Amino acid sequence: MNLRSAQWYSGTDRNAYIHRAWMRRGAPRDAFERPQIAIANTASDLTPCNSHLDEVAESVRNGIYEAGGTPLELPVVSLGETQVRPTAMLWRNMAAMATEEMLRANPVDGVVLLGGCDKTIPALLMAAASVDLPATVVPGGPMLTGTFRGTPLGCGTDVWRLSEEVRAGSLSQEDFTQSESAMIRSRGHCNTMGTASTMALVAEALGMVLPGLAGTPAPDSRLLESAHSTGRLAVEMVAADRRPSTLLTRASFANAIVCLAAVGGSTNAVVHLLAIAGRLGVELTLDDFDQIGSEVPVLVDLLPAGRFLMEDFHRAGGLRAVLAEVRDLLDPTALTVTGEPLVGYLDDAPIWDPEVIRIRREPLVTHGGIAVLRGNLAPSGAVIKPAAASPHLLQHRGRAVVFDSVEDFHARIDDPDLEIDAGSVLVLRGCGPKGYPGMPEVANMPIPKKLLQQGVRDMVRVCDGRMSGTAYGTVVLHVTPEAAADGPLARVRTGDVISLDVAARRIDVEVPDGELASRHPDDICVAGFAAPRRGWTRLYVDHVQQADTGADLDFLVGSSGSGIGRESH
Known part of the structure; x- marks a missing residue:
């Protein structure tokens, strides 16, 4: 067997001696073979x-x-x-x-x-x-x-669900806190x-x-x-x-x-x-x-x-x-x-409980997977998970309510004077790989409190960030290019009409292309983009790619193999 490690351990020269001696510490000699x-x-x-x-x-x-x-x-x-x-x-x-x-x-x-x-x-x-x-x-x-009061808890998913019930007033803060010790x-x-x-x-x-x-x-x-x-x-x-x-x-x-x-x-x-x-x-x-x-x-x-x-x-x-x-x-x-x-x-792989794992002819969702959307709002693509969305919202037109950052969202979403209804489209930007930075899991925005109290539990939401895998809802995410990369999302304004058609694989803002291109991003939007001065975050923002190619760093793309490089002497 031709071992890569032999380049360190084989031979009788000084380097091989050092490599073996420092690793020996009670190991038998053949440990290096x-x-x-x-x-x-x-x-x-x-x-x-x-x-x-x-x-x-x-x-x-x-x-x-x-x-x-x-x-x-x-x-x-x-x-x-x-x-x-x-x-x-x-x-x-x-x-x-x-x-x-x-x-x-x-x-x-x-x-x-x-x-x-x-x-x-x-x-x-x-x-x-x-x-x-x-x-x-x-x-x-x-x-x-885990279970709480006899009910199974799905970690993550039930955190979102229970916290929204608290905001809606249908679950007490005390009960919510008590569930914490049972969640994990x-x-x-x-x-x-x-x-x-x-x-x-x-x-x-x-x-x-x-x-x-x-x-x-x-x-x-x-x-x-x-x-x-x-x-x-x-x-x-x-x-x-x-x-x-x-x-x-x-x-x-x-x-x-x-x-x-x-x-x-x-x-x-x-x-x-x-x-x-x-x-x-x-x-x-x-x-x-x-x-x-x-x-x-x-x-x-x-x-x-x-x-x-x-x-x-x-x-x-x-x-x-x-x-x-x-x-x-x-x-x-x-x-x-x-x-x-x-x-x-896969020859001997039976389903033992067809309630949990459905047979092919009786699926949970007939056509699942990830739908990729394009349009003037996401020229390089966006994604939605239809299985986690509300069927009645998979084709929808609504007035945009735009938030320029996560902080802006939290500051205004529960404002009783916010002009919003169940048909509105929540838009959150500045949350992509460059903009936040790091593309956080904030795309599944909480529903406004006043709408929760009216019984609303889902709305169309659009974001250049990600969504927790444990979350649910009609969420269009990974919008590319992101707002911080001069994507069209940076030019959307509150009051614009956004149309979503998952079957047609479209996500558009109903603004003429010329007008959209001529708009300048709001100063507040641009001010919210990340501008790190040093360290890993600076390196990341300078070199991270967009979501449609995996949000890796540009200089890390491609395999460079297991070569050792220069030997130490």
């Missing part, structure tokens, strides 16, 4: 959804040893979705870049990637795609279902079909996870069993030289889009998959999500689009059962980390 497998671990007390990954890492470590490898734990940048300010998305590219560089710089032959919370799996996959060492993912898994029942990430669950399942559909592993609840002993098996697999992958560039093909991404649609997954997966594809040079566009996924039925009845939660999904048969129902839509040439085709794992 085995595959060196890094365990890229995003465990952190400040990323509560990933805090159990040290235990998972121990099972991975045992599997690596058993298979004849040397395990090496590598702590990497961890992003806690609920903790990091101003938004975890600002740091996804930094986490990917740091992980990539640490893998390239160190004497490792392969890597097991441990992630869970929203941005951790995308960042790890972006890093692995760029460095192109044999790599596989162990998703940390969802938490168990166990270790693991969100138990809804939010971004964390979506990206775990999508990673398996891409072929980067041991088949059958994604979606296993975090406290389930079978997670540790699969982690052990993944450690063994990582050693095998090095021997077979099975790299991301051989697995993450156009066919793999097509399968991931089918998966995304069938599970009713998060719109955030769009920007993450585009970014991962960009690292590999795989041709993937925003339109592919519509063309491949729009006719795929939604089969999974999970919050936020349905009723159940991830613990139910796992007992009902999990991802393999879903993919078996849409097997004819999958590309059979796409391989997995085992070296075998993804479709080869």
Whole structure:
């Protein structure tokens, strides 16, 4: 076996001596002749959804040893979705870049990637795609279902729902606060079909996870069993030289889009998959999500689009059962980390609970997926998740009520004198990759309090930011170009009429093109755009791309391989 790590450890010269001696510390001499497998671990007390990954890492470590490898734990940048300010998305590219560089710089032959919370799996996959060492993912898994007064709680989704009930006056603040201790029942990430669950399942559909592993609840002993098996697999992958560039093909991404649609997954997966594809040079566009996924039925009845939660999904048969129902839509040439085709794992994948995972002829939504909209308001595209929207709003005309920043929105949305009704269209700008910066999850704007009190629970909302995967509603998001990149959204004014036609894939402002182009963005709008002076945020704003290509940094696009560079002497 021709090991990359031999470039550090083999030989009798001074450099090889130093590399071995400093790593020896009780290890047997043959430890340096085995595959060196890094365990890229995003465990952190400040990323509560990933805090159990040290235990998972121990099972991975045992599997690596058993298979004849040397395990090496590598702590990497961890992003806690609920903790990091101003938004975890600002740091996804930094986490990917740091992980990539640490893998390239160190004497490792392969890597097991441990992630869970929203941005951790995308960042790890972006890093692995760029460095192109044999790599596989162990998703940390969802938490168990918590209950409050006998009712199951979907973390994230029920936070939005309950907080709106407080604003509407139909739930007391005391009851809302009491539900807090029941919301998070166990270790693991969100138990809804939010971004964390979506990206775990999508990673398996891409072929980067041991088949059958994604979606296993975090406290389930079978997670540790699969982690052990993944450690063994990582050693095998090095021997077979099975790299991301051989697995993450156009066919793999097509399968991931089918998966995304069938599970009713998060719109955030769009920007993450585009970014991962960009690292590999795989041709993937925003339109592919519509063309491949729009006719795929939604089969999974999970919050936020349905009723159940991830613990139910796992007992009902999990991802393999879903993919078996849409097997004819999958590309059979796409391989997995085992070296075998993804479709080869679907022969014995029954649905155990057809209420949770629907059979193909009785779907939750006949045509699911992500709809890509274009028009004079989004020349480079915008997205909407029809399964999470109100059917009566999928074709709509309404008067725009424009907010120039998140702060502006919060300052005015509950003003009783705000001129707004249920037919209005809420527009929030300055929330794209450059403008905020980092493209925060603010597109699912809260409904004005006075409308909530009238019984209104959904409105058309338009934003250049993102939406939490646990959220719901008729939300047009990822509007590109964003306002801060001189997109038309910066020129919309309160009172303009916005028309939405999801069936026609259109989002327009009913202003003549000449007039729209001649308008100057409001000074208040421009003043709200990010203007960092230093550090990562300055680097990010100067180099981040738009949402339609994945919001990666322009100089990180493309794989640069595992070359070491200059030796130290």
